Amino acid sequence: MTRVSNNITLFLKLFIPTFWVVFFTSFLFAIFLIDPDSIPLLGSWQFRTAYLMMYFIFGLFLYFTVFQLLRVDMGPERYFVSNYWKTYAYHYDDIERIEEKNYGLFKLITIHLRAKGKLGRRITFIPSYKNYEHFISEHPDLFAHLT
Numbered sequence: 001m002t003r004v005s006n007n008i009t010l011f012l013k014l015f016i017p018t019f020w021v022v023f024f025t026s027f028l029f030a031i032f033l034i035d036p037d038s039i040p041l042l043g044s045w046q047f048r049t050a051y052l053m054m055y056f057i058f059g060l061f062l063y064f065t066v067f068q069l070l071r072v073d074m075g076p077e078r079y080f081v082s083n084y085w086k087t088y089a090y091h092y093d094d095i096e097r098i099e100e101k102n103y104g105l106f107k108l109i110t111i112h113l114r115a116k117g118k119l120g121r122r123i124t125f126i127p128s129y130k131n132y133e134h135f136i137s138e139h140p141d142l143f144a145h146l147t
Contacts, residue, residue, distance in 0.1 A: 001080070004132040005072045005125040006106075012066050012126075013084060020062065028055055072111075072125045074135050076142075081123050088118045092142045 031051060036043025071082040078089045090113070099110045109132070111123040136143065 001073050001075045002131055002135045003071070003073050004127055004135055005070070006128045009069050009071055009126055010084070013069055016066060017062055020058070024055060024058075028052070068122075068124050070119060070123055070125050072123065074139075076139065081117075081119055083119060086118075090117060090123075093145065095143075095146065097146060098143070 028051065031042045031048055034043055041047060071084065073080040073082075078091055080087050080089050082088075094113050094115065094117070096112045096114045099112065101108045101110070106126055107129070109125055109127050113121050113123070115121075117123075
C-alpha cells in the first residue's frame with residue numbers, strides 16, 4: 001500500500017477549517033453581541049454586513065476547495081480513498097479518466113469514476129510527487145485501460 005496523496009492534505013482538511021470555524025465564528029458572534037456604542041467600528045451595520053458576507057464567501061470557498069480534498073492510498077489490487085472519517089476501496093477498472101492540473105506551487109489530480117461512489121464521481125487530491133510518480137511507473141498495467 002502506497003500513500004499517493006500529500007501529507008499537507010491532513011493540515012488543509014482538518015486544521016484550516018477547524019481554526020476558521022473557531023476563530024472567525026467566535027468573532028462573528030462577538031460583533032453581533034457587543035453594544036454598538038462601546039466599539040463604533042465593530043458595531044456599525046456596514047462592518048457587520050461586510051464581515052457576514054466575507055464569512056459566507058470564505059466558507060463557500062473552503063467548501064468547494066479544501067473540503068473536496070481526499071487522501072488516496074494505492075495498492076496492487078485496489079486503491080483506497082479516505083475523507084479522514086471513512087475509507088472506501090475502489091477498483092482500478094472504475095476509473096474513467098485521470099486529470100492532472102498544475103497550479104505552479106502544487107499539482108491537483110482528479111480521478112473521474114465511471115459511476116458515482118460513496119464519495120462522489122470525482123476524487124480530488126494533492127499528490128505526493130515521488131510516491132505518485134513512483135507508483136504509476138511501477139504499475140503501468142493498472143492504468144493501461146485509460147490510454
